[in-house]
Amino acid sequence: MENKKIIYYKQIDSTNTELARLATKGAEHGTVVVAELQTAGKGRRGRQWESPAGENIYMSILLRPNCVPDKAPMLTLVMAYSVGEALKALGFSEVQIKWPNDLVLSGKKICGILTEMQLKDSEMDYVVVGVGINVNTSSFPKELQDTATSLYLESGIIFDRERLIESVAKYFDQSYRQFLEAQDLSFLKEAYNDMLVNVGKEVRVLEPGNEYIAYAQGINSEGELLVHTKEGEERRIYAGEVSVRGVYGYV
Numbered sequence: 602m603e604n605k606k607i608i609y610y611k612q613i614d615s616t617n618t619e620l621a622r623l624a625t626k627g628a629e630h631g632t633v634v635v636a637e638l639q640t641a642g643k644g645r646r647g648r649q650w651e652s653p654a655g656e657n658i659y660m661s662i663l664l665r666p667n668c669v670p671d672k673a674p675m676l677t678l679v680m681a682y683s684v685g686e687a688l689k690a691l692g693f694s695e696v697q698i699k700w701p702n703d704l705v706l707s708g709k710k711i712c713g714i715l716t717e718m719q720l721k722d723s724e725m726d727y728v729v730v731g732v733g734i735n736v737n738t739s740s741f742p743k744e745l746q747d748t749a750t751s752l753y754l755e756s757g758i759i760f761d762r763e764r765l766i767e768s769v770a771k772y773f774d775q776s777y778r779q780f781l782e783a784q785d786l787s788f789l790k791e792a793y794n795d796m797l798v799n800v801g802k803e804v805r806v807l808e809p810g811n812e813y814i815a816y817a818q819g820i821n822s823e824g825e826l827l828v829h830t831k832e833g834e835e836r837r838i839y840a841g842e843v844s845v846r847g848v849y850g851y852v
């Protein structure tokens with residue numbers, strides 16, 4: 602995937618949507634789409650992703666992985682880990698991961714990841730992994746102020762977004778290779794769990810049609826979050842379906 606093709610847009614609806622369009626026209630594995638502004642940025646669970654111009658990173662990577670569709674949610678964790686590594690390399694040694702796919706600084710969200718998969722005859726056709734990083738934003742809309750932050754707000758430094766994009770792509774390349782070889786997340790489990798903000802905390806598990814409180818322990822090699830319920834039962838939560846919230850706030 603080295604020497605990736607990076608396509609830059611001044612404005613696009615969503616880098617994920619655009620890359621899916623390009624994928625259906627045959628775009629190559631490793632193609633990256635980056636935009637200055639998204640007019641219809643997408644978040645998880647059908648939410649929108651605030652995407653003002655010129656301050657942040659909106660990027661998506663196209664993968665045509667040689668693995669079964671069940672493993673696609675693991676790519677979200679591979680990306681979360683890779684963004685974590687890139688942020689550590691910039692000096693943000695305290696960066697944490699909120700399972701499965703948010704990066705957190707000072708208890709607030711700095712990055713979100715949206716993985717979308719397309720099947721062909723029930724086999725994997727392609728996967729788009731989209732990454733939104735709050736980089737140089739100096740203020741957020743009121744409704745996000747308590748839960749979102751940016752690299753600039755955390756450090757007072759304006760960052761070069763192009764270099765950070767390259768760095769994320771480089772770390773992702775390395776981890777993606779290891780993932781394909783192992784076909785699981787054993788290679789990053791320990792490092793991921795070291796960064797995990799949820800460890801030892803109460804979380805609210807939001808399964809479709811079912812909500813409960815549990816204690817998070819860490820991920821296993823499949824990227825599932827291991828939790829203990831109040832009744833002492835151990836459960837494994839699969840990243841594809843469920844998200845967790847802190848009981849007392851965002852983390």
Ligand code: BTN
Binds near residue numbers: 614650
């Ligand atoms: C989330 O935390 O809800 C996921 C947010 C993902 C946002 C990124 S920005 C680049 C890519 N294009 C999109 O429309 N969404 C992702």
